[in-house]
Amino acid sequence: MRDVLLLLVFTAILPFAMRRTWVAVLLWTWVSVMNPHKLAWGFALDAPFAAVAAGAAFISLAFNQDKLRMPWQPEVISLLLFVGWMCITTIFAYYPAESFTQLVKVLKIQVMTVVALAAIRERKHIELFVWVNALSIGFFGLKGGIFTILGGG
Secondary structure, three states, rough: OHHHHHHHHHHHHHHHHHOOOHHHHHHEEEEEEEEHHHHHOOOHHHHOOOHHHHHHHHHHHOOOOOOOOOOOOHHHHHHHHHHHHHHHHHHOOHHHHHHHHHHHHHHHHHHHHHHHHHHOOOHHHHHHHHHHHHHHHHHOOOOOHHHHHHHHO
């Protein structure tokens, strides 16, 4: 039942995500931070929800009406330089195969971070982004608190 509900919610948001990049970023953030599919026990458990949300972000980038700008501020430049440094150091790792596997994971996250930096520009988008993160993390705080109270600690 959870699988079907999650799939319905996800597919209901997906068309909006393909039209607006900031919605796709919010969807990707929700799926990545909260991992709602890991709370299901059926087909949704291993479904690539984050990859689909990232795909929606790239579709919206290609066919988007929004004006996206990269904020070239020192923090963003430092992040990009750090990502470049991770790529360089991975080449010289003791275990390059394992390091390269981890680098690919990190680069996927960093690409979506760059998309988020360009897409989330307005105050409303930033507030929604904060709410998605807070509620995604807060869900587990509430769930763990209830478990602790009911289980006696």
